[in-house]
Every structure is written in structure tokens, then in C-alpha cells.
Amino acid sequence: MIAIYPHFCTSPEAQLWRGCKVLTLIHECTHFTDVFDSNDGMYGISIRLSFWAQTNPDHAIRNADSLTCYVGFEE
Numbered sequence: 110m111i112a113i114y115p116h117f118c119t120s121p122e123a124q125l126w127r128g129c130k131v132l133t134l135i136h137e138c139t140h141f142t143d144v145f146d147s148n149d150g151m152y153g154i155s156i157r158l159s160f161w162a163q164t165n166p167d168h169a170i171r172n173a174d175s176l177t178c179y180v181g182f183e184e
């Protein structure tokens with residue numbers, strides 16, 4: 110089950126570097142225990158997340174937004 114805040118309904122379908130439906134769904138799916146069993150150590154898809162990940166690699170590997178970036182922006 111995924112609980113979605115009502116703002117989700119008015120979010121863009123997909124876009125880079127901002128909140129959107131695709132990234133929200135990816136984020137939420139990473140929390141499932143049979144997917145990545147991720148946590149929310151650091152929120153936000155931004156350059157700040159990248160700097161945090163470099164100094165916290167043990168946490169970043171299971172961080173929902175880090176995984177969201179990996180899945181959502183993989184070319």
C-alpha cells in the first residue's frame with residue numbers, strides 16, 4: 110500500500126529535478142521490503158543529495174531518494 114498526499118494529483122507527470130508523479134511513485138516503491146527496503150535518511154532530489162551521499166555512502170545505498178535518482182535518471 111502506498112499513501113499519497115493529495116498534492117500528488119496536481120504534480121506534473123514527469124520532469125527532471127523537481128517533484129513529479131513518476132519520481133514519487135519510484136520513491137515510494139523503493140520502501141517496499143521486497144524491493145530495496147529503503148529509508149528516508151535524506152530527502153530531496155538536488156545537488157545537496159549528491160554531496161550528502163558522498164559523505165554518507167553507507168546510508169546513501171539504502172536512501173529512498175538516492176535510489177529514486179538512480180532508477181529515474183538512469184540512461
Ligand SMILES: [Zn+2]
Nearest residue numbers: 136148149173
Ligand atoms: Zn520515503
